[in-house]
Each structure stands twice: as C-alpha cells, then as structure tokens.
Amino acid sequence: MSHSSTVDASVSGSSAPAADGVTGFINDWSADKQTYHVPWGKAMMWIFLVSDTFIFSCFLVGYMTVRISTADPWPLATEVFALSFFGSEPIPLILIAIMTFVLITSSGTMALAVNYGYRKDKKKTVILMCATAALGATFVGMQMYEWSKLIGYGVRPWGNPWGADQFGSVFYMITGFHGLHVTGGVIYLLIVARKVWLGHYEKKGYEIVEITGLYWHFVDLVWVFIFAFFYLL
Amino acid sequence: MATAASGQQQHPLGIYLKIWILLFVLSMFSYMVDYFDVQGVMRWTLVLLFMALKAGFILAIFMHVVWERMALALTILGPPMILLLLIFFMAIEGNYTEGARVQYFGHDANRAPLHVEH
Numbered sequence: 001m002s003h004s005s006t007v008d009a010s011v012s013g014s015s016a017p018a019a020d021g022v023t024g025f026i027n028d029w030s031a032d033k034q035t036y037h038v039p040w041g042k043a044m045m046w047i048f049l050v051s052d053t054f055i056f057s058c059f060l061v062g063y064m065t066v067r068i069s070t071a072d073p074w075p076l077a078t079e080v081f082a083l084s085f086f087g088s089e090p091i092p093l094i095l096i097a098i099m100t101f102v103l104i105t106s107s108g109t110m111a112l113a114v115n116y117g118y119r120k121d122k123k124k125t126v127i128l129m130c131a132t133a134a135l136g137a138t139f140v141g142m143q144m145y146e147w148s149k150l151i152g153y154g155v156r157p158w159g160n161p162w163g164a165d166q167f168g169s170v171f172y173m174i175t176g177f178h179g180l181h182v183t184g185g186v187i188y189l190l191i192v193a194r195k196v197w198l199g200h201y202e203k204k205g206y207e208i209v210e211i212t213g214l215y216w217h218f219v220d221l222v223w224v225f226i227f228a229f230f231y232l233l
Numbered sequence: 234m235a236t237a238a239s240g241q242q243q244h245p246l247g248i249y250l251k252i253w254i255l256l257f258v259l260s261m262f263s264y265m266v267d268y269f270d271v272q273g274v275m276r277w278t279l280v281l282l283f284m285a286l287k288a289g290f291i292l293a294i295f296m297h298v299v300w301e302r303m304a305l306a307l308t309i310l311g312p313p314m315i316l317l318l319l320i321f322f323m324a325i326e327g328n329y330t331e332g333a334r335v336q337y338f339g340h341d342a343n344r345a346p347l348h349v350e351h
Contacts, residue, residue: 020302020303021303022303024302024303024304025302025303025304025307028302028303028304029304035304036302036304036305036308037302038301038305043305046305046308046309047308049309050308050309050312050313053313054312054313054316057313057316057319061316061319061320061323064320064323064324064327065323065324065326065327066327067327068323068324068327068328068330068331069326069327069328069330069331069334070331070334071331071334071335071340071341071342072340072344073344073345073346074346075346075347075349076346076348076349078267078270079348079349080349082349082351084351090351092267092268092270093264093267093268097260097264100260100263100264101257101260104253104256104257104260107253107256107291107295108249108250108253108256110295111249111252111253111294111295112246112249114242115243115244115246115249118242118243119243153349161347162346162347162348162349163346163347164346210242210297213295213296214296217291217295217296218296220291220295221288221291221292221296224284224287224288224291225284225288227263227284228263228280228281228283228284231267232263232266232267232276232280233276233277233280
C-alpha cells in the first residue's frame, strides 16, 4: 500500500490543483503529472464502473434489439410480476416495486455510512454498512423468490406461455447478472465493514468506505435502468 | 471545491436525506405510471423522465460526481456517450429484421400477448 501515501502527499500537498471547471480540466491533463486528484483506489473503482457500464449497456441494447426484431408479442411485465397477498386480487408489479424501494433504502444507508466514515464515527459507519448489506441480501432473496415463481410459470430461456420466446432469456440474463453484482456487493460490504470495525483505516483514512459506496450506488443505478426498460416499458 | 481538491467528499447530512426522499418519491411516481396503466407516448415520457432524474441524482449526489473535478467527471460520463450510437444502429437493425420477418416469413406483428393466469 505504498501507493496511498504517495498519492496522499500529492493530493494534500502544495501541488493541489487551484483552478476548477474547464481551466482545471485543461490544467489536470497538461504536462507529465498526475491527472486525477483522488486516491488511486477511487480512480480505479471509477474505471471499473465505466467498463461495467458497457457490460450492462450491451445487455440492455441486446434486449432492445431482440424486442424490436421479434414479430411475436412481448409478454406483459405488469401481469407477469403481479402478486396477490392473502388471496387478494393480484397487485400489478408489486414485488418489483418493493425490490426497488429496498435497493433505494440501501443506497441511502450507504450514503450515510460514507458520511459517518469521513467523520471518523466508526460505530455508525459499521452499523450503516451492515444495514446496507442486510438490505442487499433482502433484495437478492426477493429476486430468488421472483425467479422461482417464473420458473414455476414455465418461463424458460427458450420460451414462455405468453409470447415472444426471448422474454425468458433476457429476464434471466439481465436480472441474473445484476443479482450477481448485488451478491458480490454484499460480500464486499461485509469485508470492508469488518476491516473498519477492526480499525484498519484509522490511520489510512476512510476513503475505502466511499469507494465501496461507489460500487453499491452503481448497482442501484443499474437497477434504475432495468426497472424502467425491462419492467415498466 | 476544497473538498474535491483534498480528495475527500464530506458534505452535510441534510443533502443526502433530501435526495434519499426524492428518490423514494420518484420511484413511487414510476410505479404509479404502471399502477394506473398509463399507455402510449405518455408512458414512455414519464418512465424515461423519472428514470433520468433518479439516475442523475444518484450519480451527482450519492456518487459525488457533481463535486468531482471535471477531469474525472468527463472520464466517467464521456465514454458511455458512444452507446447512444450503438442504440441508434441497433434500433435500425432491429426494425429491419422485424420488417423482414413480417414481409418474407409471414409473421403477424399485431398479435396481443396472452394474459397471465395467477
């Protein structure tokens, strides 16, 4: 971890950038010097997230293409994901709405964890990170329930009882890959929360909580697009 | 911009709580579009509007992009813009394929999906 000390020195030292905006942008890219005035871990997380953006975009654009190109009718998401409680009439899309709220709640607790991390409030940071992980695990649990329901209906990657065959392959591919990201995020959060609790970052600083937060917010961000394009449109 | 210059992102708690509530409200609106069965151009407009607002607030405030220096912000937001071109091309390609399926393979593009039995 010798990198962090060199970056910290250049970040907080006299070479800290003076200008903002376009002038700052040109200054940052000019000459042989460090471009990004953030900890190296944060810059690398952003590079990873930009590449991940392209992966999810490929899935969503692929979904758009098969949905446009099929002449068969697309199944009605609002009916497929409806759920009835205690024998009530099925409420349209309710499970997905609850999942969306769970994920947004987890994003909020994560944002607060980052804030308390920078205040060096170790206890609150750990509690909020664990709450975020718990909400993430809840989300994955609900997704497993959703999958089992659709498998029960006879939705397969190669066909379903209602319309275009591609519905199943798109559904399992996109929600599966997103669920994998959430699962990875839960594990990542718990590892970092444990290290925060053990005091590994007291000297190094709490940037790691923000970096973990970036990943978590990204997972929520991807869900915003999946929710809109796959479930609502 | 002292926060960005020192590499730390420390902001008042209030702004996170406000954005958090706003995201709840916007999600509620998105769900209402489906619940009240809004269709056609209005559905697309509302869903995409709420989506863009939610994504924007998560990126800008929760992920701190609005407080980052322009060099980093453009590294994040610039490259994905090329995806608009991909979306454009694939939409043309998809339309062509559908047209070919209807015209040459006798597919019927006007059937309605079957309803779901719960």
